[in-house]
Amino acid sequence: MAARAEEIVVIGAGMGGLSAAIRLAHAGLKVHVVDRAPGPGGKMRTMATDAGPVDAGPTVMTLRPVFEELFDSTGARLSDYVTLHREEVLARHWWPDGGTLDLFADEAASAAAVGTFGGVQAEREFRAFCARAKRLYQAFEGPMMLAGTPSQGALTAHVLTHPRLILDMAPHRTLAQTLGAQFSDPRLAQLFGRYATYVGGSPFRSPAILGLIWHAEAQGVWRVEGGMKRLAHGLERLARTQGAAFTFGAGAARIETRAGRVVAVHLEDGTRLPADIVVFNGDPAALGAGLLGEGLRDTLPRAATHPRSLSAYVWSYAAVPTGPELVHHNVFFCTDPHTEFDPIEAGRMPDDGTLYICAQDRGTGTSPQGLERFEIIMNGPPQADGADPTDEEKETCRTRTFETLARFGLTFDPTPGTEWLTTPRQFAKLFPASEGSLYGRSPHGLTASLKKPTARTKVAGLYLAGGGAHPGAGIPMATLSGRHAAAAILTDLAST
Structure with a gap:
């Protein structure tokens, strides 16, 4: 099969692209991964702080067997590449009425906690x-x-x-x-x-x-020692051991096709990479937007990528906290979820949103002293207007976020400035054609999951991987999408 494919180019080093690259390289194929970012991870971003890099993307690792199977498939071990810590407390929850609830990795412990929280019927x-x-x-x-x-x-x-x-x-x-x-x-x-x-x-x-x-x-939540980005680096390292090559800081400008088949990938710096097979690990909506070539606009039906899913306002910073005892994953609920989701439905920032906080330096049984790293996520609407966020929008988000937390007794020193905020409009610029959506196509509707594009496309040699493709968003699902793309490619090569 290696002789059949002159070159496989994987566009994007997110979890889907890395997963596909590992499996294809292990099968003996020549694989070259390119990404406009300076390193792997895709939406698994970090921001530099005085306390070290802080996560600015996914924070939760679930379905550990998905990752173990990926490493096992090459004869490697997940534990040799990343260090994982199982969290006994899945998340700690607060409500404005003073109620608090921990949910645990042990279902019986969670049930007992729910009973204490809400009574026998609960x-x-x-x-x-x-x-x-x-x-x-x-x-x-x-x-x-x-x-x-x-x-x-x-x-x-x-x-x-x-x-x-x-x-x-x-x-x-x-x-x-x-x-x-x-x-x-x-x-x-x-x-x-x-x-x-x-x-x-x-x-x-x-x-x-x-x-x-x-x-x-x-089934379990795991904390990646050193932050979620370590997982992406672990997958990159595994891919390299299988023979995959990487080029970072060079985005793909165009996928060249001839007679309905991919033949090359052109990078933004003018480099032409011959390719018999291309795995696109970006938002599939980029194809319909013509960002990878006008000839690919009709590769997918619009219903495969639209309507769009939620975006978010994400704070990533370091500060000294005062107030409630936090664990790794924390949720501060608003009084009425309609005050969160009704404005989002109308395309606006929540009037009063639920706030998720990842206290990156805290795990089961740890309460560090001094400067700590935090990521706060407030859901928001996708933004397709191409505009930059205004200072007013960012300051409004700052006020709503930290005044809400202060009502729970949680404050930070210093209170982060808006330079530590990423808005939906900024996500739209970071991830072309995404419209700021962080999860691809919207999950609304009973058959929404069946409308997501699968690995194969109608363009010969072009395959999809990532959170915008089947089976969907989240790092385990994106990793599975890479598995599906690799399996489709190997099957198609064998049948050819």
């Missing part, structure tokens, strides 16, 4: 929710997430042979509606509705099936 409802999320996850892991090309027909047949799933899926209800019926305590409905945002959706518009995301997290 604990019973939580256990029922866990069982439902587990059934959904186990039912759809194989035919959906692990399948390279899921089909609606196959999924329908699967559901019909397991009729209990119809009740669990609640196909005509949103996630918020099902959670409101499942939990008598609205705070718990709000908590588990937040999981829709993990894939860029609103609980008021996302399908009820997204409740399965809780089971993915309940």
